[in-house]
Amino acid sequence: MSDAVSRISLGACLEQVRSTCPLVHNITNYVTVNDVANVLLACGGSPIMSDEPDDVFDITSICGGLNINIGTLNSRSIEAMKVAGKRAKELGHVVLLDPVGAGASALRTKTARMIVDEIHPDVIRGNISEIKSLVAGSGTTKGVDADAADTVTEENLDAMVQFVKDFASKTNAVIAITGAIDLVADAEVCYVIRNGRPEMSKITGTGCQLSGMATAYGWPRRSA
Amino acid sequence: MSDAVSRISLGACLEQVRSTCPLVHNITNYVTVNDVANVLLACGGSPIMSDEPDDVFDITSICGGLNINIGTLNSRSIEAMKVAGKRAKELGHVVLLDPVGAGASALRTKTARMIVDEIHPDVIRGNISEIKSLVAGSGTTKGVDADAADTVTEENLDAMVQFVKDFASKTNAVIAITGAIDLVADAEVCYVIRNGRPEMSKITGTGCQLSGMATAYGWPRRSA
Amino acid sequence: MSDAVSRISLGACLEQVRSTCPLVHNITNYVTVNDVANVLLACGGSPIMSDEPDDVFDITSICGGLNINIGTLNSRSIEAMKVAGKRAKELGHVVLLDPVGAGASALRTKTARMIVDEIHPDVIRGNISEIKSLVAGSGTTKGVDADAADTVTEENLDAMVQFVKDFASKTNAVIAITGAIDLVADAEVCYVIRNGRPEMSKITGTGCQLSGMATAYGWPRRSA
Numbered sequence: 001m002s003d004a005v006s007r008i009s010l011g012a013c014l015e016q017v018r019s020t021c022p023l024v025h026n027i028t029n030y031v032t033v034n035d036v037a038n039v040l041l042a043c044g045g046s047p048i049m050s051d052e053p054d055d056v057f058d059i060t061s062i063c064g065g066l067n068i069n070i071g072t073l074n075s076r077s078i079e080a081m082k083v084a085g086k087r088a089k090e091l092g093h094v095v096l097l098d099p100v101g102a103g104a105s106a107l108r109t110k111t112a113r114m115i116v117d118e119i120h121p122d123v124i125r126g127n128i129s130e131i132k133s134l135v136a137g138s139g140t141t142k143g144v145d146a147d148a149a150d151t152v153t154e155e156n157l158d159a160m161v162q163f164v165k166d167f168a169s170k171t172n173a174v175i176a177i178t179g180a181i182d183l184v185a186d187a188e189v190c191y192v193i194r195n196g197r198p199e200m201s202k203i204t205g206t207g208c209q210l211s212g213m214a215t216a217y218g219w220p221r222r223s224a
Numbered sequence: 225m226s227d228a229v230s231r232i233s234l235g236a237c238l239e240q241v242r243s244t245c246p247l248v249h250n251i252t253n254y255v256t257v258n259d260v261a262n263v264l265l266a267c268g269g270s271p272i273m274s275d276e277p278d279d280v281f282d283i284t285s286i287c288g289g290l291n292i293n294i295g296t297l298n299s300r301s302i303e304a305m306k307v308a309g310k311r312a313k314e315l316g317h318v319v320l321l322d323p324v325g326a327g328a329s330a331l332r333t334k335t336a337r338m339i340v341d342e343i344h345p346d347v348i349r350g351n352i353s354e355i356k357s358l359v360a361g362s363g364t365t366k367g368v369d370a371d372a373a374d375t376v377t378e379e380n381l382d383a384m385v386q387f388v389k390d391f392a393s394k395t396n397a398v399i400a401i402t403g404a405i406d407l408v409a410d411a412e413v414c415y416v417i418r419n420g421r422p423e424m425s426k427i428t429g430t431g432c433q434l435s436g437m438a439t440a441y442g443w444p445r446r447s448a
Numbered sequence: 449m450s451d452a453v454s455r456i457s458l459g460a461c462l463e464q465v466r467s468t469c470p471l472v473h474n475i476t477n478y479v480t481v482n483d484v485a486n487v488l489l490a491c492g493g494s495p496i497m498s499d500e501p502d503d504v505f506d507i508t509s510i511c512g513g514l515n516i517n518i519g520t521l522n523s524r525s526i527e528a529m530k531v532a533g534k535r536a537k538e539l540g541h542v543v544l545l546d547p548v549g550a551g552a553s554a555l556r557t558k559t560a561r562m563i564v565d566e567i568h569p570d571v572i573r574g575n576i577s578e579i580k581s582l583v584a585g586s587g588t589t590k591g592v593d594a595d596a597a598d599t600v601t602e603e604n605l606d607a608m609v610q611f612v613k614d615f616a617s618k619t620n621a622v623i624a625i626t627g628a629i630d631l632v633a634d635a636e637v638c639y640v641i642r643n644g645r646p647e648m649s650k651i652t653g654t655g656c657q658l659s660g661m662a663t664a665y666g667w668p669r670r671s672a
Contacts, residue, residue: 030254030478031261031273037479037652046593047652048549049479052522058553074276074300076522101272105282145270204261204271254478255485255497298500298524325496329506369494428485428495 013217018044022064024215025088027051027081029071029100032205036067036212045216051077056084065093065215068121069208070111071100078111085119094218097121098211103133116171123218125176125211128152128160135167145201152181161190176214178207237441242268246288248439249312251275251305253295253324256429260291260436269440275301280308289317289439292345293432294335295324302335309343318442321345322435327357340395347442348391349400349435352376352384359391369425376405385414400438402431461665466492470512472663473536475499475529477519477548480653484515484660493664499525504532513541513663516569517656518559519548526559533567542666545569546659551581564619571666573624573659576600576608583615593649600629609638624662626655 023046028036033049040047050059053076060066066088068081088095097119099112112134115121124131127146152160160183168175169187177183180196200206247270252260257273264271274283277300284290290312292305312319321343323336336358339345348355351370376384384407392399393411401407404420424430471494476484481497488495498507501524508514514536516529536543545567547560560582563569572579575594600608608631616623617635625631628644648654 029273031257031271033479034258034482034652041650041652047479048552049477049520050549050553051520052555054523055521055553055555058555059549062552072273072275073279075278101274101283104272104286105274105279107276107279107282202265204258204265253497255481255495258482296497296499297503299502325498325507328496328510329498329503331500331503331506426489428482428489 014043017216020064021046022216023048023062024065024067024212025050025056025060025063025084026067026069026212026215027056027077027084028067028069028098028208028212029073031071032208035205036069036208039209040212040216043213043216045213047212050084051080053079053083056080057087060084060088060093061091063088063093065218066095067098067212067215068096068115068119069098069100069211070102070108070115071098071208073108073111081111081115082118085115085121089119094123094215095119095121096123096125096211096215096218098208099124099126099130099134100208102126102130109133116173120171121173123174123176123214124171125178125207125214127179127207128177131164131167131175131177135163146179152177152179152183154181157181157192161185161192165190176210178210238267241440244288245270246440247272247286248289248291248436249274249280249284249287249308250291250293250436250439251280251301251308252291252293252322252432252436253297255295256432259429260293260432263433264436264440267437267440269437271436274308275304277303277307280304281311284308284312284317285315287312287317289442290319291322291436291439292320292339292343293322293324293435294326294332294339295322295432297332297335305335305339306342309339309345313343318347318439319343319345320347320349320435320439320442322432323348323350323354323358324432326350326354333357340397344395345397347398347400347438348395349402349431349438351403351431352401355388355391355399355401359387370403376401376403376407378405381405381416385409385416389414400434402434462491465664468512469494470664471496471510472513472515472660473498473504473508473511473532474515474517474660474663475504475525475532476515476517476546476656476660477521479519480656483653484517484656487657488660488664491661491664493661495660498532499528501527501531504528505535508532508536508541509539511536511541513666514543515546515660515663516544516563516567517546517548517659518550518556518563519546519656521556521559529559529563530566533563533569537567542571542663543567543569544571544573544659544663544666546656547572547574547578547582548656550574550578557581564621568619569621571622571624571662572619573626573655573662575627575655576625579612579615579623579625583611594627600625600627600631602629605629605640609633609640613638624658626658 037047102112128150129146164185182193184191261271325332326336352374353370388409406417408415485495549556550560576598577594612633630641632639
């Protein structure tokens, strides 16, 4: 996995998406879904949305990646996440989990953990509170935004880097924690990215869009 | 309630939202939900959307207000409205009802009345046809827009002011009827606002956005 | 039907929509629904969205047209499509089918064919792969976009024109296949429109918007 992370360069990722035009299956929330579709198209991918259990097996089978976002989960879409997740893994597709609001409700925390434990996503992308709630149930997620008490800062950076690498090791996934400081890690390497802008928290959906794009970028890696 | 209405000033409301950053739980339609989320962020609040009965108890518990909008209601979301509405009232949160399309179908009228009768929302915001259908079933809602026959005009203004104050008294709620002329009233005071622009009916979601914002503005009032 | 097609002029259509302001019932996907609502408003119509079986009978009864789009279909909305479709036809309303992703999953293909066979839509609008999958199950739909192998070109134009006229004859519907070259046909006349722009495939929802507009334009035809 370390190799996978270290080989990532944005230019190469974009070029790869543009040349392969991956079809990405999104089981995602209805709040930001239009922006997710448009960002996938803008970066050279192709989106399809489906959250009906009777539909997702076929749909995910023709795709290259699966983006699972629990932002407006319900009993039907949770079942679809399971069916699609298992099928996508069988086929070697990249599966990404965006655990929106994990920690904010028992259902969200339980569902996100179920996906981690049963589907084994290749990438987990969330804010620090959501990721913490996946690890220990100790997160203090404030709705769909990270709690200030959880923020990654220069002061707690070493501890946070260790935390994210440990979680990556435990889940065998690439973990991306986004915020003012982003941490992107596998078990051995953690990138610290200081590009956060406060404006990004003043519009909805930047995280969801990144999850969609990351699923597209990750697509051809498996078949390489 | 009269005091509550009379104390409202837009500047103070905005300042209050910015300083308290209330988390608003929205059970709302998937047509305008993205704009509702963005308007809540833009005015200093924080949105979370959840319409699954098994999720809403927890979600609304961490919020400060609940915005119930029946624009694309279904059997699952109606159940969620009940669960969340009861919980929000138990906790003293502001609950707003936006009865989109009440009068246009039996299910919408019945659901909106059920929420009025069982949840006792603090604010009800709709167009004149929707509000009329809540009172007497006599509204002639044309889809999600008010019927021309129901319009508030300078000619029928006195009667309309009495109508809205009576409904506010009966429901013990602040009633906001929006259109070319807006009426915002409790049992004793009715504000008449002549700021309507015909352009506002040429895009979707202005009413839904206002309902989201009004839920945010109303949030700290209860704990004051 | 030929007369209906031959009489279409964009200016007259727009004028008709503006003067009659038709209410259009949309059972549509949550990806592009906001743009569909706004395009209907922009062209002079009025949108309402409802996908709950217990709601759609009443809602479609007060409308002039029904736009059925299967882009994010589920078991509940499929039932709503049946109920609304039958009611709309009883009332002589225009019914349009947008078979998003037909060919990409068994459920989508089966649902789109069920609507064709049981509801008899007046208009079917899709990309070439979707329409092919309705005819023979032979389409090679790539997600929600047409497969390159199916593209309408100058080379296969005569065969494609015959194909679309045959399908129009079989279904007694106006068939609109959109792409780089659009084909709009009934059993006897096929218009070939060479206005496609590659940019249109780089944003989501242009097809869904056209389907909404076409339902509005078709509305007063039946009562004329």
